[in-house]
Amino acid sequence: MFARLANGNVGPVRVIEGQKTKLSRTMHGIAYDELHDEIIVPVHLAGALLVFRGDAEGEDPPVRVIQGPHTGLLRPETVALDVKHNEILVGEDSGHDVLVFSREAHGDTAPLRVIRGPKTELDEVRGVAVDPDRNLIVVSSRSKTFPTGIWVFNRTDDGDVVPQAIIAGPKTGIVRIRQIAVYDGRIFVAVKNNKDSFDANAAAPSPWDPDVPGFIGVWNIGDNGNAPPRAWIKGPATGLIWPAGLALNSADREIYAIDSVRNGMLTFFMPEVFGSRGNEPAVGNEQGKE
Amino acid sequence: MWVPTERSFAIGRDIRGGMQEQAKRWTALGNAVILLAVLGAGQRPHASQWLTGISSSSVGNEEDDDTCSGSLLSAVQAAAPATEVPTGGDIGPIRMVQDPYPSLHSIALDVATNQVVISDSNRGNLLFYPRTSGSLSPSVVVPERQIRGPATGMMFIAGVALDSAHNEVFTVDNDIGDRMLVFSYGVEGNVKPKRVLFVPHGSWGASLDAARDEIAISVEHINTVVVYRREASGAEAPLRVIHGNNTGLADPHGLAIDTRDHQILVGNHGNWAPLTRLEAMQGALRGGQFQLPSVAAFDETASGDVKPLRTLQGEHTQLNWPMGLSLDPVHNEFAVANYGSNSILIFRRTDQGDVAPVRVIEGNRTGILGPMGVAIDPQNDELWVTNYRDHSAVVFARTAEGNVAPKRILRNAPLDTPAVGFGNPGAVAYDSKRKEILVPN
Numbered sequence: 001m002f003a004r005l006a007n008g009n010v011g012p013v014r015v016i017e018g019q020k021t022k023l024s025r026t027m028h029g030i031a032y033d034e035l036h037d038e039i040i041v042p043v044h045l046a047g048a049l050l051v052f053r054g055d056a057e058g059e060d061p062p063v064r065v066i067q068g069p070h071t072g073l074l075r076p077e078t079v080a081l082d083v084k085h086n087e088i089l090v091g092e093d094s095g096h097d098v099l100v101f102s103r104e105a106h107g108d109t110a111p112l113r114v115i116r117g118p119k120t121e122l123d124e125v126r127g128v129a130v131d132p133d134r135n136l137i138v139v140s141s142r143s144k145t146f147p148t149g150i151w152v153f154n155r156t157d158d159g160d161v162v163p164q165a166i167i168a169g170p171k172t173g174i175v176r177i178r179q180i181a182v183y184d185g186r187i188f189v190a191v192k193n194n195k196d197s198f199d200a201n202a203a204a205p206s207p208w209d210p211d212v213p214g215f216i217g218v219w220n221i222g223d224n225g226n227a228p229p230r231a232w233i234k235g236p237a238t239g240l241i242w243p244a245g246l247a248l249n250s251a252d253r254e255i256y257a258i259d260s261v262r263n264g265m266l267t268f269f270m271p272e273v274f275g276s277r278g279n280e281p282a283v284g285n286e287q288g289k290e
Numbered sequence: 291m292w293v294p295t296e297r298s299f300a301i302g303r304d305i306r307g308g309m310q311e312q313a314k315r316w317t318a319l320g321n322a323v324i325l326l327a328v329l330g331a332g333q334r335p336h337a338s339q340w341l342t343g344i345s346s347s348s349v350g351n352e353e354d355d356d357t358c359s360g361s362l363l364s365a366v367q368a369a370a371p372a373t374e375v376p377t378g379g380d381i382g383p384i385r386m387v388q389d390p391y392p393s394l395h396s397i398a399l400d401v402a403t404n405q406v407v408i409s410d411s412n413r414g415n416l417l418f419y420p421r422t423s424g425s426l427s428p429s430v431v432v433p434e435r436q437i438r439g440p441a442t443g444m445m446f447i448a449g450v451a452l453d454s455a456h457n458e459v460f461t462v463d464n465d466i467g468d469r470m471l472v473f474s475y476g477v478e479g480n481v482k483p484k485r486v487l488f489v490p491h492g493s494w495g496a497s498l499d500a501a502r503d504e505i506a507i508s509v510e511h512i513n514t515v516v517v518y519r520r521e522a523s524g525a526e527a528p529l530r531v532i533h534g535n536n537t538g539l540a541d542p543h544g545l546a547i548d549t550r551d552h553q554i555l556v557g558n559h560g561n562w563a564p565l566t567r568l569e570a571m572q573g574a575l576r577g578g579q580f581q582l583p584s585v586a587a588f589d590e591t592a593s594g595d596v597k598p599l600r601t602l603q604g605e606h607t608q609l610n611w612p613m614g615l616s617l618d619p620v621h622n623e624f625a626v627a628n629y630g631s632n633s634i635l636i637f638r639r640t641d642q643g644d645v646a647p648v649r650v651i652e653g654n655r656t657g658i659l660g661p662m663g664v665a666i667d668p669q670n671d672e673l674w675v676t677n678y679r680d681h682s683a684v685v686f687a688r689t690a691e692g693n694v695a696p697k698r699i700l701r702n703a704p705l706d707t708p709a710v711g712f713g714n715p716g717a718v719a720y721d722s723k724r725k726e727i728l729v730p731n
C-alpha cells in the first residue's frame with residue numbers, strides 16, 4: 001500500500017505478506033470495498049478469493065476465503081465488486097469464465113451465476129468490471145482463437161450466453177489486454193500489448209524495445225466492434241510500456257496505472273475523462289477496479 | 291497424467307512449425323486492416339461529443355464489426371496511423387513510483403573463481419561481485435560487471451546458477467520471457483546469451499547437477515520440476531518432469547541439487563489449484579488448496595507422479611514463504627531463505643517431518659529484510675543472504691545463530707534508500723478511505 005501522493009523511489013506505507021495471509025504471486029486483480037472497508041484479492045495459484053479487512057497489515061489473515069471444489073473456481077485471475085447488488089465478480093483466464101458470488105460468501109460456496117461457454121467467445125479473461133446502474137458486466141478477454149478485446153454482458157447473464165457487444169479489432173489498438181474499470185458509462189482499459197517472442201535468436205521482449213507499447217484506453221460502454229478508443233494515454237512521455245492494471249480515483253480525477261515491465265506505478269491527471277460526475281461519491285466498483 | 295508437450299511447451303511447437311505460417315497470416319491480415327482503416331477514418335464522433343456524457347447518439351463505431359483472430363501485432367501497427375487521434379495522448383504522469391536500484395533476488399557463489407552473482411528482478415540484470423565484497427561501512431559497492439540490456443533477453447529473472455566447470459552462468463525468467471539464459475563467464479553489458487532455452491511460465495529456481503550434466507528448474511504455476519540437459523537450447527524438451535498429485539509440489543520455489551545423496555530438494559509455498567477442469571475432476575472433485583509450506587526431497591532421477599523421498603513440513607519447521615535454498619554437503623545442512631519471517635532457517639540435510647531448524651538467524655540486528663536468496667560457502671565458512679526489501683546482501687559466519695549482526699554488508703544503494711518492492715506487478719486498486727494505492731505483487 002502506497003500513499004496516494006507517493007512519488008519517486010518511495011517505499012510502501014503498509015505491506016500484507018507472509019504465509020498466514022495466504023497470498024501468493026500472480027495476483028492479477030484487486031478491489032477495494034469502501035462501504036465495508038474490505039480488500040478483495042484473487043489467488044491464482046491456489047484457486048481462491050481472499051477478503052481482508054481494509055486496515056490489514058503484516059501477516060494478518062483474510063477474514064473470508066472462497067475456495068473449494070464447489071466454488072467452480074479454477075485459477076481466478078481478476079476481480080470486481082458490485083456493492084449495489086452485494087456481489088463479487090471473478091474472471092478466470094484458464095477457466096474462460098466469469099463467476100459471480102455473494103459478497104459475503106465464505107468457504108466452499110457455489111457461485112450465484114457463471115458466464116461460460118462457446119457462445120460467450122470468452123477465452124483468457126483478464127479483467128472484469130460492472131456497471132451496476134446500467135446492469136452491465138464488462139470483461140476483457142485475450143485469445144488466439146476468438147477476438148481479443150472488451151466484452152459486454154447483461155449483469156444478470158448466466159450460462160452460455162451471447163455478449164451484447166464485443167469491442168475488438170485493429171482500430172482498437174488492442175493486442176493484449178488486462179484490467180478494466182467502468183465509471184459513468186466509460187470503460188477504462190489497461191491495454192498491455194506485451195508480446196511473446198518465439199525466435200530464440202532474437203532479443204527477448206524487453207523494457208528496452210517494445211514493438212507496440214501499451215496504453216490506457218477509454219471507450220464508451222455503448223461502443224461495439226472495431227472501435228478506436230475515445231481517449232487514451234499513450235506515447236513515450238507517458239512512461240507506459242506494458243500497463244497491466246489500472247484504478248480510478250474519481251474524487252481527484254486521477255488514473256493509476258501499474259506497469260509490469262517498468263516495475264512502476266504511474267499517476268495521470270485526466271479530468272476530462274471523468275465527466276461531470278467526477279466529484280460524486282464512489283458508486284459500485286469505480287473506486288478500485290482490480 | 292500431465293503431458294508437458296501438450297501445455298507448457300506449446301512455445302516449442304510455435305518455434306518448430308508455426309512461425310512461417312504465422313508470418314503469412316500477419317501479412318494477409320495487415321493488408322486487410324489497412325483497407326478497413328482507410329475506409330473507417332473520420333467516422334467516429336469528436337471527443338467533445340462523448341465527453342458531455344453518454345447518450346444513444348454518442349455511442350457508435352459499429353461500422354466495422356470485424357475482429358482480429360490470431361496475432362494482432364502487425365494489424366495494429368498497420369491500423370494505428372489511420373485512426374483519428376483520441377483525447378489525451380502522450381501526456382506525462384504527474385507522479386511515478388519506481389525503484390531505480392536493483393532488487394536483489396537469487397544468489398549463487400563460485401568459490402573457484404571467487405565470484406558471486408546476484409539476479410536483479412527489477413531491472414533484468416545480473417550483477418557480479420568479488421566473493422569478498424561488502425563491509426560494515428554504509429558505502430555502496432559497485433559490481434565488478436553487469437549483464438543487462440535488450441540483447442540479453444532477461445526479463446523478470448529469478449534463479450541463478452554458476453557452472454565453474456564450463457564457466458557459464460544460468461538464469462531463468464520467472465514471468466514474462468519464459469526463457470533460461472546462459473552466458474559465458476566474463477561477458478558484460480548488453481550481450482546476447484550463449485544459449486537460450488524456452489522454459490515453462492513461472493520458472494523460479496535453478497540448480498546445476500554437475501555430475502549428470504543437467505539443470506533442474508522449479509515451476510510455480512504448474513507445480514512442477516523440469517530437468518534439462520545442461521546444454522539444452524531452443525525448444526528442447528526436458529529429460530524428466532516431476533509433476534502430479536503424489537509429488538506434493540505446490541507453488542515450488544527454491545531448488546537445490548544434493549550431489550552427495552543424488553537428490554533434489556524443492557521448497558514449496560503450499561499453494562495448489564488444478565490447471566484445467568479435467569484435472570479438477572480427476573479422482574475426487576478438487577478445488578484449490580492452501581497446504582503448509584514444505585521442503586521435499588526427490589531422487590535426482592525422479593520422473594512423473596512420484597512421491598518425495600521425504601518432506602519437511604509443519605509448525606515446528608517455522609517455514610514461512612520459503613524462497614531460495616542452499617545445500618552444504620560438507621556440514622550436512624541446508625539453508626532456507628524464509629521470506630515471511632525475515633529469517634534464515636538451517637536444517638540438517640536429511641531432516642523430515644515436523645522438526646525445528648537447528649539454527650535460525652533472525653532479528654533486528656541481522657539486517658535481513660525480505661530474504662529471497664541464500665548461499666552457503668562451506669569453504670570460507672560464510673553464508674550469504676539477498677534482501678528483496680532492502681538494497682543489500684548480508685554475509686554471516688556460516689554458523690551464525692540468533693539475532694546477530696552480519697560480518698559484511700553489500701549495499702547497492704545508499705543507506706536507508708527505500709525499496710519499492712514491485713515484482714512484475716499486474717493490478718492496482720485505490721483505497722478511497724485511507725487515500726492509499728494498493729498493489730499486489
